[in-house]
Amino acid sequence: MKTISSLAAAGLAALLLAAGVIRPAAVSAQTDLDAFMKDVVARRDDNWKKLQQYILNEKEQIEVRGPGQLPVWGERREYQWYLRDGFFVRSPLKVNGVTVSEADRRKYEEQFLKREQQREKRQQARDKARAGEAGAPAPPPAPANVDSLIQQTREPQFISSAYFLKFKFEEGKYALVGKEAIDGLELLKVEYYPARLFSDDIDRNKRRAERGETLSKDQQLDQTIEQAMNKVSLVTLWVEPKTHQIVKYVFNNVNMDFLPGAAFVRLGDLKATMVMSQPFRGVKATTPGSEDVWLPKGIEMYVSMMIAIGQFDMRYSITYNDYRLAETSSRIK
Secondary structure, X not given: OOOOOHHHHHHHHHHHHHOOOOOOOOXXXXXXXXXXXXXXXXXXXXXXXXXXXXXXXXXXXXXXXXXXXXXXXXXXXXXXXXXXXXXXXXXXXXXXXXXXXXXXXXXXXXXXXXXXXXXHHHHHHHHHHHHHHHOOOOOOOOOOOHHHOOOOOOOOHHHHOOOOOXXXXXXXXXXXXXXXXXXXXXXXXXXXXXOOOOOHHHHXXXXXXXXXXXXXXXXXXXXXXXXXXXXXXXXXXXXXXXXXXXXXXXXXXXXXXXXXXOOOXXXXXXXXXXXXXXXXXXXXXXXXXXXXXXXXXXXXXXXXXXXXXXXXXEEEEEEXXXXXXXXXXXXXX
């Protein structure tokens, strides 16, 4: 596993001091970076909650190209998010440029709202069970009056979909690269070499082992793949140092030869990018503090694979735009 270079470690304190993040102290640069990144992860969790104050538009596009970059398949969809019965609802507007019919749109909305309400109930039941096991009171239910606007406590889909990488703070897994400017902001560029970015199957198998269960071959394979994914993954983050805000991150998987079937399908590049923005900054700021809120701007994913007949590329993107303050009367126009 890669570690911070001595040069980067030596320069960390100076960079953080220049950015106004820390005061002079006789502490190691590695410790400072770990403490800084711990705050970054905490800031991320806090910032997502602020997103629930807004509604937005969404554009989704997928494109697959074959040998010679010939188009194989593609699709474009447009949505609008609005509040209904205290829940964020995703409403389809267009598919490949064709307007969705009123009947189909309403049917989609009804099904979407029903799923979100069911998920909310399951989430509240899990929270209550965990609180009971810990001997602590369960979190109070979200208020249902109109003034509260939002009743759901579970993250809306446009938040969870945007933040598809679930970062966990990992001590000693960060390397400070330097500074870089994006949209006029001077940011710290940090590389993250994960050991537990992919850990769902690893954690499940650990619990199975604690219960004395024997792991199946498929369960062992899933764990092996996750461990290998962590070893070949690199995440680069651009962080606003004073607020500990992640402005951008890029995920790269540098080698996928360990996957089953690599002799028949060889995966090449695998890259994913997430960018944040301040949509209420400047002239758009309408409420105190709203100009400081960071919200998802877009997601891009790219993967290439080589098979016997040639190379295939897939590109997927989501763009979030037209953020505005949520109102109970908000509706498709």
